[in-house]
Amino acid sequence: MSDANALFIPQHDDIDYIDHLDEPSMTRAALACIDGFTACFNARDLDGMDAHLHFPHVILSGEQLVIWERPGQLPAHFFDDLSRDTGWHHTAYQEKQVVLVSPRKVHLRVAYSRNRADESIITQHRNLWVVTWQDERWGIKQRSY
Template sequence: MSSPDPESAAIACIEAFTERFNARDPAGMDAILHFPHLILADEHLVIWKAPGQLAPGYFEELAAEGWARSTYYGKQVVLAGATKVHLLVEYSRDRADGSEISRHRNLWIVTLQDGRWGLKQRSY
């Protein structure tokens, strides 16, 4: 059986991350990331050198804002190679009743490292 093409592997990686994010599972999310993991939030670069970097209370803060889950609408490949895929990711943060709190479009980069596809960089 052949391994998935880079684009399919990258999309599957994002879907697995989404599943773990919605389950409020930081360890599961970390298992999908490659480290160091880069986050470009506005003009600030954040580098997570190892697992366990998600801020304590992160999901509690989201829930306090009404968040119940995130829904991903688009995972558009904008650049792909054998070991790296750049995607434009569109998702919403939703309340329990399904109403939308906010919608986001970000660039995410998924890479193949040590034989495993993982999320390497996110830009917000």
Template sequence: MLRVEYGGDIENEYADRVHKQRDSTMDDFIRFVSAGTNEPRVDAQIAAASACLERFTDRFNACDSAGMDAELHFPHVMLSGAEKLEWKVPGQHPGNFFDALKATGWSHTRYESRESVLVSQDKVHFVVVYSRRNAQDEILSTHRNLWIVTLRDGRWGIALRSY
């Protein structure tokens, strides 16, 4: 603890308050960044979050933007490189999104792998590898992303996608 050698009780009381405030702030920060890190890896959380990803991709393959939105949490954040895009409300997919995708030869998207890399009671981080494929099931492109699925108000939804 910091002690002031020259000033008596007032300075020592002030130093005590500063020290306690700093300790409290640090304790709050440690609690925030370590929330859930001591919890066991829970298969039920992974399964529920994975089911959300499956539903999202099913709706994506059906070209159903509203159905995709139903599997997202809002605000929804997407990161591409250092660029951030935030959708505050549903209904933000461009109207020509699926037409533009189909123009590339796209027919459907398939998960190649999905690995949970960080799990807590209300959040699962996945490294997702998926491929975009044509009608002959040939790979057009492969993508590796980080997606974060969170439990809010009793519902699992995708909160962040990083491309």
């Protein structure tokens, strides 16, 4: 990008869909996207999870920046390994709180746990996720762990 100032100004082109949505509608759409992603995660559906993401997809895990340029970045055995290594059965949210809503974006703080079948908690997580309107749909663009 040659104009550094453009980084700090939200785009307003082709925003007809967003213009008629109010903040509560955008929030509901972003939350529905996260719920869909999580339903696919719990169903062990890698393709379904990818369908709820936008690419490139950005993950900030600790200090490590990971960018998935395309779908299919998790190995087919991801869930088998997760279950075998941790006893994971499903993921459950305790909180999904909107932090910021702006054109094309909803920033959320999420809290969830990875649980065993008996509902005992393996790990708890608090993350920031950004859901964006892109390519005529809402999708998760960024996750910070």
